Amino acid sequence: MDSKELNYALPKNQLQEMQMAFENGDFIQAAENIKKSIIGINDIPLNIAVTGESGSGKSTFINVIRGLGDEDEGSAKTGVVETTVVATPYSHPHHRNVKYWDLPGIGTTRFEPNKYLDLVKLTQFDFFLIIASERFRDCHIQLARAINSMGKKFYFVRSKIDADLSAFRRQRKSNYNEEQILREIRNNCIKGLHDGGIMCPRVFLLSCLELEKYDFYLMQKTFENELPGHKRHVFLLSLPNIYFQALESKRDALRNQIWKHALASAGKASIPIPGFSADNDIDLLVNTMKEYKEAFGLDEISLNCLAKTFDKDIHDLRSVIKHKLVLKEITHDLVVNLLKRRELTAAALMVTDYAAGTVPLLGSMAAGVVAFGTAYWLLYSFLKDIAEDAGRVLSRALENTI
Known part of the structure; x- marks a missing residue:
C-alpha cells in the first residue's frame, strides 16, 4: 500500500x-x-409511485427493478388486463424501507383521471414514474399536470422499446438504424408531451427484458442527482445488479x-x-x-x-x-x-x-x-x-x- x-x-x-x-x-x-x-x-423511507395505462408494463418494471421475476415470491402481479385495483406497495427484498407502489391503471373505465389522485393519496410519494408502452396520452398529461401542481417530481418512461425495435427491424430491413429509431421515438414522445402542455419533459426509453440497455442508467443518474442525499444512498443500494x-x-x-x-x-x-x-x-x-x-x-x-x-x-x-x-x-x-x-x-x-x-x-x-x-x-x-x-x-x- x-x-x-x-x-x-x-x-x-x-x-x-x-x-x-x-x-x-x-x-x-x-x-x-x-x-x-x-x-x-437504514430506516429512511423511499416511496416511488409507478403508474400508467393497463398493459404498459408497470408491474413488470416494479419486479425487475427489485431484482425479481414475474413469478418470484413477492412479485407484483402482471397481466394483459388491469390487475391492480388499489395502490399496492412492494418492498425491496433487502431494503424494506424502499417501496415501489403499483398504482391502478389510468385511462380505464374504473378509474377516471379526475378522481385518480384522491384515490392514490398523491402526497405520500417521493416521485412518480408515468409509464406508457406507446405514445403518451391525454390521461398521462392530466396526471403530470396535477403532480406538478403539488410540487412533486415526475418522470416519463416509454416502455417495451425492445418490441418497438423488433417491429422496425422487420419494417426497415434495408435501412435499419437503431440509434436513429431511438431518437425518433424519443422526439415523438417529447413533442406529444410538449403539445399537451408539459414543458421540458423527462423521457426515458426502457425495456424491462433488457434493463441494462437504453436509458436505464441515464434514469438512475437523474434520480441520483435529484434525490436528497439520505434518500439517494438507499436508492443506490436498492438497484438491481444486472x-x-x-x-x-x-x-x-x-x-x-x-x-x-x-x-x-x-x-x-x-x-x-x-x-x-x-x-x-x-x-x-x-x-x-x-x-x-x-x-x-x-x-x-x-x-x-x-x-x-x-x-x-x-x-x-x-x-x-x-x-x-x-x-x-x-x-x-x-x-x-x-x-x-x-x-x-x-x-x-x-x-x-x-x-x-x-x-x-x-x-x-x-x-x-x-x-x-x-x-x-x-x-x-x-x-x-x-x-x-x-x-x-x-x-x-x-x-x-x-
Whole structure:
C-alpha cells in the first residue's frame, strides 16, 4: 500500500467530514453520534409511485427493478388486463424501507383521471414514474399536470422499446438504424408531451427484458442527482445488479460511508483485538459486511435470482468469484479472526497515521485510533474485493446473451 492508494481509500473529502464529526465532541461522542446516523439511514423511507395505462408494463418494471421475476415470491402481479385495483406497495427484498407502489391503471373505465389522485393519496410519494408502452396520452398529461401542481417530481418512461425495435427491424430491413429509431421515438414522445402542455419533459426509453440497455442508467443518474442525499444512498443500494454502472455506483456510495462504520465500531474500543473488545463493535462490522454482500447480490438468495434471470447455472456464476472471503458466511468469529491478522494491523497503522494528519483528535486516542484504522482497512478491502467479484459474476451472467 502506497500514498496513492491511501489517498484513494480515504480521500480528502471524507477526512474533512470526519474532522467535522469531532467538532462538537470527543472521540467517543463522535463515534456514538455517527452510530446513530448509520442506524437512521437504514430506516429512511423511499416511496416511488409507478403508474400508467393497463398493459404498459408497470408491474413488470416494479419486479425487475427489485431484482425479481414475474413469478418470484413477492412479485407484483402482471397481466394483459388491469390487475391492480388499489395502490399496492412492494418492498425491496433487502431494503424494506424502499417501496415501489403499483398504482391502478389510468385511462380505464374504473378509474377516471379526475378522481385518480384522491384515490392514490398523491402526497405520500417521493416521485412518480408515468409509464406508457406507446405514445403518451391525454390521461398521462392530466396526471403530470396535477403532480406538478403539488410540487412533486415526475418522470416519463416509454416502455417495451425492445418490441418497438423488433417491429422496425422487420419494417426497415434495408435501412435499419437503431440509434436513429431511438431518437425518433424519443422526439415523438417529447413533442406529444410538449403539445399537451408539459414543458421540458423527462423521457426515458426502457425495456424491462433488457434493463441494462437504453436509458436505464441515464434514469438512475437523474434520480441520483435529484434525490436528497439520505434518500439517494438507499436508492443506490436498492438497484438491481444486472448492469455494470449499478455496481460502480454502489461501490462509490458504500466507500463514502466506510469511515462512519469504522469510527462507530471503534467508539468503545480497547487494545486486545487491535482495539476491539465489545461484542457490539464486532457485530457492527459483521452487519456491514453482510450488507455489502447483499448490496452486490453475492449472497445465496441473490445469486440464485441472478442465475434464474439469465438462465445460468449458479455453480458457474460462483466459480468466477476469486476472493475466498466473499464466499464465506460472515460471522462474529470470522471477523474476529480477520481483525487479528498481522498484515491487517500493519495496514491499519498506515491508515491511522494518514488520517491523523487531517483529524488530530483521532491521533490522540491511542486505542481508538488503532481500532478505527483496523476496521477501516478491513471494510475497505472487503468492499474492493466484493465489487470486483460482482463484476466478474455479472460478466459471466451476461455471456452469450443477446
